Amino acid sequence: MSQSLLRKALAERTLRIRGGHESPYFQIQRKVEGRDDIIRLVRGEPDIPTPSHIIEAAKRCLDSGHIGYTPPGGMIELREAIAHKFKKDNNLEYDAESEILVTAGAQESMAVSLQTLLDPGDEVLLATPHYMAYPANITMAGGKIVYVPTVEEEDFELKPEAIEAAITDRTKLLVLVTPNNPTAGVITAETLSEIADVVRERPGLAVISDELYEKVVYDGFEHISFATLPGMRERTITINGFSKAYSMTGFRVGYMAGPADYILAATEPRHSLSISTSLPSQHAALAALHGPQEFLDEMMVEYHRRRAVMRAAFDELGVTYGEPRGGFYFFANVSGSGMDAVSFADKAVDYGLLFSPGNIFAEGAVDYIRISYLAPREELDEAMDRFRRLWNDCRSGK
Ligand SMILES: Cc1ncc(COP(=O)(O)O)c(C=O)c1O
The missing domain is CATH 3.40.640.10 (Type I PLP-dependent aspartate aminotransferase-like (Major domain))
Structure with a gap:
């Protein structure tokens, strides 16, 4: 494909960001666009609904017309x-x-x-x-x-x-x-x-x-x-x-x-x-x-539970990680699968699971994935079942 004048005109500093090409983070997500069989543990967006009084305040502002x-x-x-x-x-x-x-x-x-x-x-x-x-x-x-x-x-x-x-x-x-x-x-x-x-x-x-x-x-x-x-x-x-x-x-x-x-x-x-x-x-x-701040406690009860589900699965399989003390992610070491993290994340899509390989977040992080627990509990249970199957298949060379 021939390059447009504007592509040729890109500033040097823009080219320093992946040569002006799309981030692999978005490429991964685009690969599974429209597929409803995929459990997406890739993004950092809380799935817990925004408290209604917050939404109401935005609506009131819109209704005011100003x-x-x-x-x-x-x-x-x-x-x-x-x-x-x-x-x-x-x-x-x-x-x-x-x-x-x-x-x-x-x-x-x-x-x-x-x-x-x-x-x-x-x-x-x-x-x-x-x-x-x-x-x-x-x-x-x-x-x-x-x-x-x-x-x-x-x-x-x-x-x-x-x-x-x-x-x-x-x-x-x-x-x-x-x-x-x-x-x-x-x-x-x-x-x-x-x-x-x-x-x-x-x-x-x-x-x-x-x-x-x-x-x-x-x-x-x-x-x-x-x-x-x-x-x-x-x-x-x-x-x-x-x-x-x-x-x-x-x-x-x-x-x-x-x-x-x-x-x-x-x-x-x-x-x-x-x-x-x-x-x-x-x-x-x-x-x-x-507004009321109880939401924060309720949110943390839920995240504590989800973190425990993911931790239990990883501990059982021998997947190691830095202790997750904040946020809603595990930065997990998947080298025990026998695969590098990019291939592992690619293969995970065949099991209906999406997470990010660590090289998106650090050039040398070839052993790591970032996986979030931003999905309802039932979905997370299913995700960890899929992860187990993926892990065991990788380890037995399937
Ligand atoms: C560490 C950190 N800082 C900043 C942001 C940007 O967040 P927002 O612009 O939604 O407030 C993010 C989003 O994931 C983040 O992880």
Whole structure:
């Protein structure tokens, strides 16, 4: 097929993202499009329905007929509710008007903060395996990604020594994602404090702390916001959102908080990207924060159960994994199947099962798959039966 003029005109930085080709993540999903025999454990979208009071709030906004832009930072009522949430949940004080920006998902906060901070060639430290939007956004912002490895034996926890080893004169930014997607690992309070010690030594080093999975944690794990550690508030951008905690992926509401002079500078890039977040969605987010919070406990009871189902199947088969302490994934080592993860995930489709091979999240992760438990219990039971059959067939060379 001949190339269009526009394809030939692609910017060098676009070509650095998979040569301008489609992500294998979407290729995998397209392969099974329209097939209703497939159990999809591939995406990070909660299947638990959005609480009805949240949906009602969006509907009321639509019915009002007043659906305009808001200030780029978001409706002040929503920013006030977010500031209150920061105080209550994270022990962080942010001024609603000057220190919080509402964005189209946490993803836009990520893009805006990288665009706001990076000069060409600035290095950004990112734990790997990683959420794939980070490398793409770092590249689009002109930055250089420096991967910091995390390993199964350490439950994929990012270690201060690994950060220290990766720091150079060009390091501008450290990205922390805890709990982590895809590994489901967390950074403990002790390790966070050691990371803060490393950061404190580097006067120019800024931090993005992505806390999107903060509410999805297990076994009594207590999430700590990096910005609460001594000296970290003035150099940390805290990113969060509504997608994972309130089953609100399609509403596209997220936010970031940071010092007022940074937020002021980020406001124009934010405005230039999408002007403001959709108004019905902002009302929905406001309802999520103002409304009853029991949903979160009920959600976690359900996720605990599902995690136990998947863990039992993996333990029985001898599939190993980093301890999943946050999020709704297992980053599971399938090398015992005798196949590499890409072939294993391909073969899984023949058994009616879809998950991602780990190389989508880290170049060298040939032994791993990311598999989510975002399906109702009966479906998950069936999925694990299929997984067992797949595993046993692979091991017996079928
Ligand atoms: C670590 C992490 N950050 C950010 C996002 C973006 O989330 P959203 O834009 O839906 O808030 C995701 C989505 O999966 C994620 O896993």
